[in-house]
Amino acid sequence: MCGIAGFLGPGAPRVVYELLLELQHRGHEAAGIAYLLGSRFALEGGKGLVYEAIGVHRLPASAGLAVGHVRYSTSGPYGRLYQPLIVDAGGVYLAVAFNGNIVNYRSVAREHLGGLRLDWDAWVLAALLARLYGEEGSLADATRRLYEVLRGSFALVAASSRGELLAARDPHGIRPLAYSLGDGYAAVASETAALEALGFKPRELGRSMMLYCDPSGHCSVEQAAPPAEQKTCIFEYIYFARPDSVIDGVEVYRARVEMGRRLARIDDVTPDIVAPVPDSGRAAASGYALEKGRPLLEVLYPSRFRGRAFILPPGVRVERVAKKYGILRSAVRGSRIALVDDSIVRGSTASRIVALLRGNGAREIHFRSASPPIVCPCMLGIDFPRPSELVARGRSVEEIRRIIGSDTLLYNTVENVRAAVGIGVCDACFTCRYPRLVERYVSEFTRD
Ligand code: SF4
Incomplete structure (x- = not known):
């Protein structure tokens, strides 16, 4: 289990930092933020809690796009890895973070990534998104194709060096994902309570739903693939999520x-x-x-x-x-x-x-x-x-x-x-x- 966050708008890295603090209960092992500086992403992160892993004073107030992650490892080795991952999609860079497990990542690596030997599902997801981005030219189109291939639980946030922001949720809606849209900003977080804590009005992304903000900053929410039967993880309600969050319309408390x-x-x-x-x-x-x-x-x-x-x-x-x-x-x-x-x-x-x-x-x-x-x-x-x-x-x-x-x-x-x-x-x-x-x-x- 992990927590993810993203922000498009003024002061993005610091907003994401604050969102990650509100999502700290979803992962204590590591934390990271990727933010767009010019045409490249800078990465700040490492082992430990958000305030240990990320130097908030180093986050530039000027950056306008960022994504972040708190890690609780359910795949890959303990204690050595953190997200977001930054990948080259043919001259455009992507910063990718996700919560969940891609259960077919070995088949995906074999069949869609030319047998690349990647032993962590996050790497497979990021590499696949980069490949599809190279073919499609936008995060929205690449993500639509992602749904055809990936199987598992995923709540995903990604940004591109062209200025796009994307959030997407798996077809069963196993992991939660929420967003907020307002005048000149888009915010994404794993849980509604994190958005509310920062004063944003949260809405939830449904099964196979995608929030996409294009390089001009225009944002829309759409059904990216057919939804499957609703299968929200019951452990989110039992243990994992904050009691003040709402997941699929149900207050956790x-x-x-x-x-x-x-x-x-x-x-x-x-x-x-x-x-x-x-x-x-x-x-x-x-x-x-x-x-x-x-x-x-x-x-x-x-x-x-x-x-x-x-x-x-x-x-x-x-x-x-x-x-x-x-x-x-x-x-x-x-x-x-x-x-x-x-x-x-x-x-x-x-x-x-x-x-x-x-x-x-x-x-x-x-x-x-x-x-x-x-x-x-x-x-x-x-x-x-x-x-x-x-x-x-x-x-x-x-x-x-x-x-x-x-x-x-x-x-x-x-x-x-x-x-x-x-x-x-x-x-x-x-x-x-x-x-x-x-x-x-x-x-x-x-x-x-
Ligand atoms: S309900 Fe159990 S098996 Fe299903 S996603 Fe949650 S923890 Fe995993």
């Missing part, structure tokens, strides 16, 4: 609260208190507590500055989970606690928190997952592609409970989370049924 409410309805246990696993378990926990009529108490206190454990590279992740929480002992001691998290992926966070609460005198711990068991790998942009990492795969709920160490364990149902979102979603990590256009390529996608 509202969906999370509804998941918690529906989970409470199938739960026989009535706890003394309901405690969220911060931060992403909070909204589901409040829905659960509302439905149960029990008090919602924050008993775990993470440092605000450590970042999200789930989207960190594996080695760093374990260490940070261990150090992450302080505890409110007075509320924990002697209590029967319903501990609500958004999901259980590897089980490492859950077992450490349960041990922490037990060590601080909790009487009973009832672990509640707002999502169903995750049993299949995601090849579409969330980093749990290795089946062996999924604690629920091949195990019964009782076996997982023993690993976690809680008194009881309850998962939400697939029907409940679908109903909580209320639109067509990809829920393949629970059902192993991938969206139609990608299913035959899923087995071909492996991470090097």
Whole structure:
């Protein structure tokens, strides 16, 4: 998963920088901004958070076109790569950034790029766009042809040294993408909340939709290819996106609260208190507590500055989970606690928190997952592609409970989370049924 942003208008690099700060939750590994200076792109970026990777004082106020990216790697090696990528499209340069996974990138490299040995899907996408641009002469026409070839999840932003800006979303709409158009500017961001934070009025790009601004600055939105069945990633609602974002017309916070409410309805246990696993378990926990009529108490206190454990590279992740929480002992001691998290992926966070609460005198711990068991790998942009990492795969709920160490364990149902979102979603990590256009390529996608 990653975040992308783009801006056409005065002060573009700094606007993109601000948008990336608002999208920081979508990637902590690396960040970059490409901005147009004369007829060339300059690139600013590297490892780390936005403010670590990009020297804001070096971003020129004069540049009028920029695209940017925050990286959470789901393809390519950890820690060494960042976007945007800059490619030569026959004398015109393109700056390209995307969020998602191109599941057929090896076939694309073989069949459309003369067997080029590229082992990262972002390189394949950028190289293909450059080739098509060379043949078509505009980002809009090149992107229309891109849809014929690429399979996977992609929310894409690109700019050309001729002054074009483009944003496009895959046919199933798996990853979110929003934009804003106004007097003399066009803004693009992965999530509506990022645009709103900067005062822009956001709109969403639908499935196979494309925003294109030509070199004169005229912008239009069009259907670039036939849309496929709506399959927005359900994990955007469960964990990934900001709660104040709206994705395909559904407010993320509202969906999370509804998941918690529906989970409470199938739960026989009535706890003394309901405690969220911060931060992403909070909204589901409040829905659960509302439905149960029990008090919602924050008993775990993470440092605000450590970042999200789930989207960190594996080695760093374990260490940070261990150090992450302080505890409110007075509320924990002697209590029967319903501990609500958004999901259980590897089980490492859950077992450490349960041990922490037990060590601080909790009487009973009832672990509640707002999502169903995750049993299949995601090849579409969330980093749990290795089946062996999924604690629920091949195990019964009782076996997982023993690993976690809680008194009881309850998962939400697939029907409940679908109903909580209320639109067509990809829920393949629970059902192993991938969206139609990608299913035959899923087995071909492996991470090097
Ligand atoms: S498999 Fe799961 S995480 Fe991946 S896109 Fe589908 S719903 Fe999202």
